Amino acid sequence: MLRVSVRAAQPGGFTLDVDFDADAGTTILFGASGSGKTTVLRAIAGFLRPASGRVTVGDSVLLDTASGINVPVHQRRVGYLGQDLALFPHMTVEQNIAYGLAAVDRAARDVRVREMLERFNIAGLGRRKPAQLSGGEQQRVALARCLATAPRVLLLDEPLSALDHGTQTLIMEDLRAWNRRDPIPIVYVTHSHREAFELGQQILVMEGGRIEARGTPHEVLDAPARFGVANIAGFENVFRADVRAANATEGTMTCVIGGQTEIEVPFSGAAVGDQVHIAVRAGDVMVATERPRNLSARNLLEGEVMSLERRGPMVIARIAAGADLEVHLTPGACQSLQLAQGTRVWVVIKTYSWRVLTSDDEDIRRLF
């Protein structure tokens, strides 16, 4: 098990202050850029020395500022792979993978290199130079090189971000298969929801150098309890709301946003008259061009399309429906509804698509 507890002042003006354990399996470090994720990995790897802290793997101490222990990077037996793969350009794939095996005798080294080439599906590429490989192949070589040394912990800093989705999925599958056979803690930095859900057993959400939330990806990203997390976790719509009626037995409450628009949300324990914040994902909002009938969804708002913007594989619509909502649609849906700026629409949101957030003064100031 990896135990990390570090504090370090960062040049950006914030202080890194994190404390977590990571068991065998994948721990996701999630957060916006600049939140300190990479700094945490670099402190574990030994590339930077925190002002105070302690890092241990199993029984061995890698860093303990209190007793002056700071094991040099090359003696930590930690695997690290960044976005920048840093393959040695003057060496072949085989030489790259063998690089970390200097202490092993030649015969065993050759066996190990062949084994890694096969496990990461790059067996035919041993004699090539990194420049002659595709992005996905380079990625596999970098992983193989990293894992050939049998590290005690694996640190991955957005290693897949440069690849297409198909290749990402294949490599994630290889990584999972490897980790089942060789269960060590993996700390995986990403700001992709997809990677977080696909790989993570534990997720740590970082913001401003601190861990703001932790749990399983579903607990943390689906039901964020704090605004900062809601924002990062992709709840594009966050509103300040007044609780008008609470119905604990039915598990719902009615809130008012924008002064007059009534919204039914799950019961959160708030009392009538309380001010809360409610959030909904842009992808969980439905749009109709006629008033829908016989619908189970309890929130039906009339509104108007203010703008449509194509971004990659989706269309971002802004709809004024008592409050300004961001809605994500597929281009196909947008076309069949013949949406345009000014179109009258009905917006449908299920009660349980809403999340009620607990309040936090500092976060409120940041959001509004």
Place this chain on the structure above:
Amino acid sequence: MDVQALLLSVRLAVVVSLSLLVIGLPLAYWLALSRWRWKFLVESVVALPLVLPPTVLGFYVLLAIGARSPLGGAWSRWFGHGLAFTFEGLAIASVLYSLPFAVQPFTAAFSQVDRKLLEASAILGASPWRTFRRVMLPLSIKGIITGIVLSFAHTIGEFGVVVMVGGNIPGVTRTVSIAIYDDVQALNFARANATAVVLFAFSGVVLALVYALNHRVWSVQPEM
């Protein structure tokens, strides 16, 4: 042509180039990687011979290696003779004089090596020395060869420092440029010309070599 002087110059240049390899590589490595606040002072000292008149440099080296200086005195006690007007004294002065011609290309080459590669090497368990041998050196080989070639050529051609420190002792300190100067003074233009042509051709070949290396006409390492 003064063969004895030519051979002496080549011997001096070999000794100086090898010494600069030993002194220059660690110094350049430090200059390339250090984040010390006062590093620029060391850089200035290394570059000093580029702007200093050779006679000034030679004069101070002469004082430094003289029998009354700590260095010259210690040398006399160990080896039984002084440093001034000897091959060893000349070699020390030449190393100082050619220092920037070796250290600057070395430093530039080391600085161009991606730090991420050095970090990757360390995290894979390589000691700093192994990282230097297996990653830093192979990836800066062109700059290192350039530095050696330049300091070799620069030593062959030096004049002012030799006159100040070495004097003109045949077979000991009478280098090829001194020989040419002497021949001209003695109005022996034919002999001066014979030596000068060799130096002229040598310099041309050396520069062509350095530029070819840096333009990748051929490659001393497998193509990356």
